[in-house]
Amino acid sequence: MAVHQDTRNASPATAVSARSRQRIRVSLALALAALTCGQAAWAASADEIKSRGYLSVATEDDYTPFEFMKDGVATGYDNELLALVRKQLGVTVKQQVMPWSGILPGVTTGKFDMAVSAVLATDERKKTFDFLSPTSEAVTFYATKKGAPIKAAADLAGKVVGAETGSAMLTDLKNFNEELKKKGAGLKQIVEYQGYPEAYQDLALGRIDAVANTQISLMSLVKTRPDAFTVGQAIGKPVFIAWAVKKGNTDVARMVDAILLELRKNGQLYELQQKWLGVTYKDMPQSIN
Amino acid sequence: MDHLMIIWEQRADILAGLLTTVELLLVSAAAALALGTLVAPALMSRRRWLARLATLYVDAMRCAPFLLFLYLIYFGLPLLGVRLSNWSAGAIALAVYNAAYMAELLAAAWKGLPSTMIEAAHACGFHGWGLLRRIILPPVMTSALPMIGNQLLQIVKDSAFLTIIAVGELTHQMNSIQSTYFIPFAAFLTAVVLYWAICLVIEIGGNLFARMTEEKRA
Amino acid sequence: MTAYDYYSIVQGALATILLSVASIVLGVPLGLGLALIRWARVPFFGRVVVAYVSVMRACPMVTLLLLIYFALPQFGLSLDPTPAAILALTAGTAAYNCEVWRAALLNFPRDQYDAALSVGMSRSLRFRRIVFPQILKAGLPGLVNEMTLQIKATPAVAVIGIVEITRAALRIGARTYEPLPPFVVALVLYSLIVLVLVKLQRRIERREAAKG
Numbered sequence: 001m002a003v004h005q006d007t008r009n010a011s012p013a014t015a016v017s018a019r020s021r022q023r024i025r026v027s028l029a030l031a032l033a034a035l036t037c038g039q040a041a042w043a044a045s046a047d048e049i050k051s052r053g054y055l056s057v058a059t060e061d062d063y064t065p066f067e068f069m070k071d072g073v074a075t076g077y078d079n080e081l082l083a084l085v086r087k088q089l090g091v092t093v094k095q096q097v098m099p100w101s102g103i104l105p106g107v108t109t110g111k112f113d114m115a116v117s118a119v120l121a122t123d124e125r126k127k128t129f130d131f132l133s134p135t136s137e138a139v140t141f142y143a144t145k146k147g148a149p150i151k152a153a154a155d156l157a158g159k160v161v162g163a164e165t166g167s168a169m170l171t172d173l174k175n176f177n178e179e180l181k182k183k184g185a186g187l188k189q190i191v192e193y194q195g196y197p198e199a200y201q202d203l204a205l206g207r208i209d210a211v212a213n214t215q216i217s218l219m220s221l222v223k224t225r226p227d228a229f230t231v232g233q234a235i236g237k238p239v240f241i242a243w244a245v246k247k248g249n250t251d252v253a254r255m256v257d258a259i260l261l262e263l264r265k266n267g268q269l270y271e272l273q274q275k276w277l278g279v280t281y282k283d284m285p286q287s288i289n
Numbered sequence: 290m291d292h293l294m295i296i297w298e299q300r301a302d303i304l305a306g307l308l309t310t311v312e313l314l315l316v317s318a319a320a321a322l323a324l325g326t327l328v329a330p331a332l333m334s335r336r337r338w339l340a341r342l343a344t345l346y347v348d349a350m351r352c353a354p355f356l357l358f359l360y361l362i363y364f365g366l367p368l369l370g371v372r373l374s375n376w377s378a379g380a381i382a383l384a385v386y387n388a389a390y391m392a393e394l395l396a397a398a399w400k401g402l403p404s405t406m407i408e409a410a411h412a413c414g415f416h417g418w419g420l421l422r423r424i425i426l427p428p429v430m431t432s433a434l435p436m437i438g439n440q441l442l443q444i445v446k447d448s449a450f451l452t453i454i455a456v457g458e459l460t461h462q463m464n465s466i467q468s469t470y471f472i473p474f475a476a477f478l479t480a481v482v483l484y485w486a487i488c489l490v491i492e493i494g495g496n497l498f499a500r501m502t503e504e505k506r507a
Numbered sequence: 508m509t510a511y512d513y514y515s516i517v518q519g520a521l522a523t524i525l526l527s528v529a530s531i532v533l534g535v536p537l538g539l540g541l542a543l544i545r546w547a548r549v550p551f552f553g554r555v556v557v558a559y560v561s562v563m564r565a566c567p568m569v570t571l572l573l574l575i576y577f578a579l580p581q582f583g584l585s586l587d588p589t590p591a592a593i594l595a596l597t598a599g600t601a602a603y604n605c606e607v608w609r610a611a612l613l614n615f616p617r618d619q620y621d622a623a624l625s626v627g628m629s630r631s632l633r634f635r636r637i638v639f640p641q642i643l644k645a646g647l648p649g650l651v652n653e654m655t656l657q658i659k660a661t662p663a664v665a666v667i668g669i670v671e672i673t674r675a676a677l678r679i680g681a682r683t684y685e686p687l688p689p690f691v692v693a694l695v696l697y698s699l700i701v702l703v704l705v706k707l708q709r710r711i712e713r714r715e716a717a718k719g
Contacts, residue, residue, distance in 0.1 A: 061668055062681065069670075069678065071511055098588065098668035101468035102577050108471040111580035128471060162455070166468025191375070192465050193455045194666070197681030202455070204684060205367045207374065225684065351655075352698040352705055356662040356673055361694055364686040442564065449567030453666065460570045467577065474578035480570050481562065488565035 044113055046251035054092045055252070057082070057116040058103045062195045065220040065276045066118035066136075066241075069097070077276035078243075081135060081260075082116050084268060088259045099194055101166045104129070107246050114252065115244045118214070120168035121288050122239055130250055131242040132257045134284045135269070136277060138214040140172035140236030143221065143229050145203060150210060153233045157184065159209035162191040162199040172236030173212040204228055214241075216277050223278075240288050261286060292475035299466050306462030307483055313376070313448045313458060314487070317383035318441055324384065325391025330421070332396045343392070350389030355447050358386055363454050379451040387444055394440065398433035399425065431502045438495035442488055449484075459483060508688055512679045516689060519675030520696050526589070526671065527658040530596030534657070535650060537597065538604025545605070546612045556605065563602030568663040571595045576667040592664040600657045607649035611642035648715055651708045658701055672697055 049055050059067045059078060067076040074097055086093050096112070104119070106112045108128060120138055121131045142161065144150050150159065157180050163170040173190060180186045191208055193199040199211045200221060210232065211218075218231045245253045263269040270280045296303070331343035350358070362382040366373055373381070402425065410424040430437075452461035459480055467476035541556045563571075575598075576591040586594065615638060623633045665673040676693040680686030 062678070072515070096587065099666070101464055102667070105467055105471045105473045105577055106580065109473065109577075109580040109585075110583075111577075111585040165461075165465045171469075191455050192457075192461070194453060197677070198455065201364075201681065201684070201686060202375075205364075206372060207367075228684070348702075348705070349698070352659075352701040353694060354659040354662045354697055354701070356665065357676075357690060357694040357697060360673070360676070360686075360690045364680070364690060368687060445565075446567040449569040450663065452569060460567065460573070463570075464573060474574070474581045477570060477574035477578050481566050481574065484567060484570065485562055485565040 044110070044252070045249070046255055049091060049113060049252060049255075054094045055089065055114065055255075056094045056096070056112050057114045058096050058098055058106050058112040060100045060103060060117045060195075061097045062197050063100070063118060064196075064217060066217070067097075067116075077272055078116055078118060078135070080272055080276070081263070081269070084263055084272075085256055085259045088262070089256070100164055101194065104166065104244070107244060110246070113245065113249070114256065117243070118241050119244045120214070120239045121242050121244075122168045122171065124171070125168070125244070126289065128247055129244040130247050130253050131240075131244050131288050132253050133260050133264075133286050134240035134242040134281075134288055135260070136216065136241040136273065137238060137281050137284065138216060138241050139234045139238045140169045140212055141215045141218050141234050142210045142212050142232045143203070143218045144210045144232055145206070146226075146228055146230050148209065148230075150232065153235050154180070154183075156180065156187060156210060156235075158188050160189045160191060160207075161187055161210045161212055162193055162202060162208040163212040164196055164199065165192040165194060168239065169212045169214060169236070176212075176235040200229075216279075219278065240284065242288060292472040295470050295472055296466070296475050296479055299470075302462050302466065303459075303479070303483075306457055306459040307487075309376075309456065310445065310448050310458040311487065313380055313383060313451065313456075314441065314445055317380050317387065317448075318444055320380070320384035321387035321391050321440070321444070322437070324388035325395055326426075328388060328392035329395040329399060332392055333399060347389040347393050350386050351393075353386075355382070355386055356450050356453070358382055359450055359454065375451070375454050375456045379448075379454060379456045383444055383447055383451075386447070387440060390440055390443070391437070394433055394436040395429060398429045398436070401432060402428060431499075434495065434499055434502070438491060441491050441495075445484065445487055445491070508679060508683070508692070512689065513692070515670075515675045515679070516672060516693050516696065519670060519672035519693070520700065522669065523661050523664075523671040523673075523697070524658070524700065526592055526596060526664060526669075527654075527661045529593050530600055530661075531654050531657055533593070533597040534600035535604050537601040538606075539608045541601060541605035542608035542612055545609060560602045560605055563599055566599075568595065568599055568660050569666050571599060572663060572667050588664075588667050588669045591667060592669055596657065596661060596664075599660070600653060603653050603656075604650060607646050607653060608642065610649065611646035612638075614645060615642055644715075648708070648712050651704075651711055655701060655704050655708055658704060662697075 044052075059074060059082070062068050063076075065076055067074065067078040069075070074095070082093065082095070095116070098106075100117070103112070103115050103117055104125075107115050115129075118136070118138075119125070119129075119131070121134065142153070142156065150156060153176070156176075161173060163173045170190070170192065173187075177187045177190065191199075191202070193202075196211070196213060196217065199208070202208045203211050212235060213221075215231065215234070218229075222229050222231055243256070260269070270282060273280045328343050328346065331339050332347065334340045334343070359379065359382040362385075363375070363378045366378060366381075406428075407420075407424065410420055415424055448458055449460045451458050452464060455461070463476045463480040467473045541560070544556050545553050547553075572592065572595045575595045576586065576588065579586065579591075619637060619641075620633070623637045628637070662671060662673045664671055665677070668674070670678075672693050676689035677686075679689040
């Protein structure tokens with residue numbers, strides 16, 4: 001039986017000094033590369049978008065009920081809203097479906113013009129992004145396994161709670177942890193997941209005690225699995241959910257915003273809200289920047 | 290430059306990730322080597338059923354992609370009633386998967402031993418466990434050392450997969466930082482540099498170890 | 508698991524294999540090019556190749572994928588997931604292939620090369636007729652070994668959201684809350700594909716060993 005991987009990492013027997021000289025050179029080169037990483041990328045302006053003919057957007061791949069995949073098709077609240085926007089936009093929409101941790105950084109680096117996703121418009125994010133007119137409202141709640149001994153938010157002390165990497169719900173959870181610590185004991189551990197489906201599975205398996213997510217998503221979860229999970233209490237403050245562009249890219253935002261406000265006027269936005277979220281938010285402001 | 294400042298500010302989390310990667314490496318490498326040392330003789334055993342069982346295990350690990358195997362352990366063990374943390378599931382997957390490779394390369398090194406040496410040892414009265422420990426294992430370990438070093442590098446690279454099951458190793462921490470502060474390049478470049486540093490340490494350690502055993506032999 | 512679920516796993520397996528094949532087809536010649544640069548002792552680029560191989564050997568595929576997909580757009584190079592995956596996979600496998608080709612080149616008997624020179628063969632003829640066929644034979648076990656490893660490493664592209672076999676299985680499990688069946692199916696299916704390649708590899712190794 002021949003040996004696996006025999007020439008894969010084989011290093012020739014060279015003198016140590018030659019090797020270390022080479023390593024110093026490589027580290028200098030890497031350091032040089034590191035110095036250039038402060039470079040900020042540009043975002044396409046509205047004119048550029050109109051001339052090239054498409055708007056590039058990013059949507060999360062598994063965030064029920066806002067956006068998720070069913071039988072290979074992107075569907076959910078944001079996706080159906082986007083479909084309505086596509087009809088009136090005038091340029092094509094190039095949509096990429098990807099994990100959440102790449103969406104907002106993708107907008108700041110100019111990879112995407114707009115994040116068409118359930119982005120919570122926190123004050124922290126308003127420093128880096130401009131938000132369109134809100135599509136929904138959200139409060140961060142937690143959910144547990146049905147029958148768990150956690151009856152109130154304060155009972156989370158000493159427990160393991162999960163949330164999505166790079167999400168506002170994670171930030172809310174961290175702030176909540178700080179508050180808990182002031183009163184005594186904080187959370188035992190915060191586990192960060194690539195997406196909520198993995199977090200819910202771990203919750204069902206008992207690896208974590210609770211999951212922090214928006215109340216809308218958790219309600220949707222409990223609706224599909226009432227035997228497995230229950231929604232707890234709020235651990236964050238109400239924020240609006242909106243699509244986002246890079247800060248300063250206001251004309252691009254306005255292009256789509258006009259359509260969203262139109263959809264409010266003719267009621268289609270609220271129909272979608274009722275269909276996917278189960279509630280309507282009729283009193284959302286037109287601008288939250 | 291301010292991206293690097295953000296990275297520097299988050300150094301506690303980054304260090305935690307680096308330590309987790311190193312811990313995973315040490316624990317699973319030790320377990321893989323130990324398990325491999327047990328399986329290698331089985332691979333070469335004259336008892337057909339034992340050899341066949343061991344070969345089946347090694348072939349299965351050779352054919353299975355690590356990520357899918359990891360998920361199998363991650364989702365499968367709880368069904369058997371074993372409640373494990375993500376870290377433990379990841380460490381077990383790393384150990385079991387790489388043990389097969391360790392066994393194979395140890396068996397190859399073993400076959401490379403001159404049979405005259407073993408015959409001479411038999412003549413001097415070495416048998417069974419003593420034979421294994423004193424005569425066979427030392428030269429096997431020394432000649433297999435570069436390959437074991439390669440395998441350690443592979444374990445480091447496989448450890449990055451554990452980010453998918455939410456283990457807080459280096460890549461996971463960097464992904465968390467880049468998605469919170471929107472500094473993807475600085476974050477992942479730092480991760481690459483740190484992985485490179487870990488591999489450097491492994492290589493230097495391997496060279497030192499090889500030199501030590503050379504001295505002992507001479 | 509519904510019929511569509513099985514179909515999506517098979518589709519995912521196909522996507523994964525196509526990505527592997529693309530990176531192998533690109534990576535083998537690229538590795539040869541890199542090895543030749545080092546063999547010919549090209550002044551500056553030789554060192555660049557050394558640094559490149561050194562970094563790629565140490566970098567996990569997951570991290571490299573995240574770097575290429577999320578970080579390169581900062582420099583204006585914004586790639587869709589599939590091209591980004593092919594770029595990352597190719598970059599990784601080219602580094603290893605470079606080492607395989609280099610080992611074959613280093614073991615190439617110098618006197619054959621000198622004989623070709625003395626007969627007056629042009630450089631391209633020398634390479635095509637004398638050097639290449641022999642290093643291909645010498646490097647074949649290593650190259651096929653690397654191909655097998657590449658096919659097994661490709662599921663890493665799940666981190667950038669490509670719906671390949673791992674993500675397909677994950678989605679099914681997330682919907683049905685029974686994660687194990689789709690993963691068992693995915694594991695068995697993909698292992699069978701790798702098994703074919705491993706058997707082929709064994710046959711090649713045995714043929715080489717028989718030749719002595």
